[in-house]
Amino acid sequence: MKRLEGQTAIITGSSSGIGKAVAIEMAAEGANVVVNYPGGDPGLANDTMAKINAEGGKAMCCKADVSNEADVQAMFAETVKNFGTVDILVNNAGLQKDSRLVDMTVAQWDLVLNVNLKGQFLCAREAAKEFIRRGMVPSRSKALGKIICMSSVHEVIPWAGHVNYAASKGGVMLLMKSMAQELAPLKIRVNSIGPGAIETPINTSAWDTPEALKSLLTLIPYGRAGKPIDIAKAAVWLASDESDYVTGTTLFVDGGMTLYPGFATGG
Numbered sequence: 001m002k003r004l005e006g007q008t009a010i011i012t013g014s015s016s017g018i019g020k021a022v023a024i025e026m027a028a029e030g031a032n033v034v035v036n037y038p039g040g041d042p043g044l045a046n047d048t049m050a051k052i053n054a055e056g057g058k059a060m061c062c063k064a065d066v067s068n069e070a071d072v073q074a075m076f077a078e079t080v081k082n083f084g085t086v087d088i089l090v091n092n093a094g095l096q097k098d099s100r101l102v103d104m105t106v107a108q109w110d111l112v113l114n115v116n117l118k119g120q121f122l123c124a125r126e127a128a129k130e131f132i133r134r135g136m137v138p139s140r141s142k143a144l145g146k147i148i149c150m151s152s153v154h155e156v157i158p159w160a161g162h163v164n165y166a167a168s169k170g171g172v173m174l175l176m177k178s179m180a181q182e183l184a185p186l187k188i189r190v191n192s193i194g195p196g197a198i199e200t201p202i203n204t205s206a207w208d209t210p211e212a213l214k215s216l217l218t219l220i221p222y223g224r225a226g227k228p229i230d231i232a233k234a235a236v237w238l239a240s241d242e243s244d245y246v247t248g249t250t251l252f253v254d255g256g257m258t259l260y261p262g263f264a265t266g267g
């Protein structure tokens with residue numbers, strides 16, 4: 001039996017990077033998958049959906065800006081119409097708008113907080129409402145529902161030049177823990193994944209030249225950058241009954257980036 005057989009997963013921002021890998025891996029584990037993208041060219045989302053369907057999975061595309069309440073509600077309604085319910089939410093959509101503090105505009109601050117933090121709240125709220133409406137289905141999962149928040153090592157590591165991003169991920173940490181505390185009695189599990197440096201479009205400049213990669217690797221004790229599949233495997237585990245007693249925790253998937261590697265030889 002596949003680990004997510006018959007369950008339905010919404011993965012926000014899943015036309016590229018980590019979200020795409022999570023969508024493909026969850027579909028391979030038997031989940032019906034909603035490939036969400038924020039607008040513009042639907043080409044990449046359609047590619048992800050086609051790849052899943054070609055491998056025998058079930059996927060649909062859904063355009064929705066996670067920071068827009070009406071879009072999020074419409075995405076959940078469309079998912080329920082197509083697949084009957086939602087069992088798993090992966091709150092993955094996120095972006096960076098980097099700037100030194102003294103130059104950061106309110107627009108840069110608002111965009112990052114709206115997508116990375118408010119977007120996670122809006123999607124989690126709709127997911128919890130749907131889990132409660134649908135009720136327990138013991139043949140599918142021991143939990144009423146699972147929410148996985150894509151956080152970052154920057155929920156704990158300060159990041160100069162990225163105060164909006166670090167604040168959003170620090171916010172995700174307590175959003176996740178507070179939701180987990182509130183929803184555990186209902187058998188809804190809420191956890192985060194804290195990726196380290198994963199090779200995706202969000203951070204290309206950090207790894208796409210030998211010099212950049214060499215500098216990046218000084219921050220990673222395990223000696224390699226991460227791949228989207230590293231995160232996808234963790235997401236499948238957190239969504240499956242194998243992690244049934246796990247809630248309110250951040251699983252760092254970071255090759256040891258949060259181990260303060262600078263202290264390996266100093267301090």
Ligand code: NAD
Nearest residue numbers: 013016017018038065066092093094152195197198200202
């Ligand atoms: P990515 O740019 O490939 O993926 C981000 C996705 O979010 C894109 O598909 C984008 O279209 C989508 N998105 C942006 N705004 C949206 C909106 N308003 N509504 C819906 N979707 C929207 O980068 P990624 O690295 O795959 O990032 C995925 C998540 O992982 C993000 O939350 C990011 O903060 C987090 N993360 C990434 C890394 C890394 O090293 N790549 C490290 C830590 C955390």
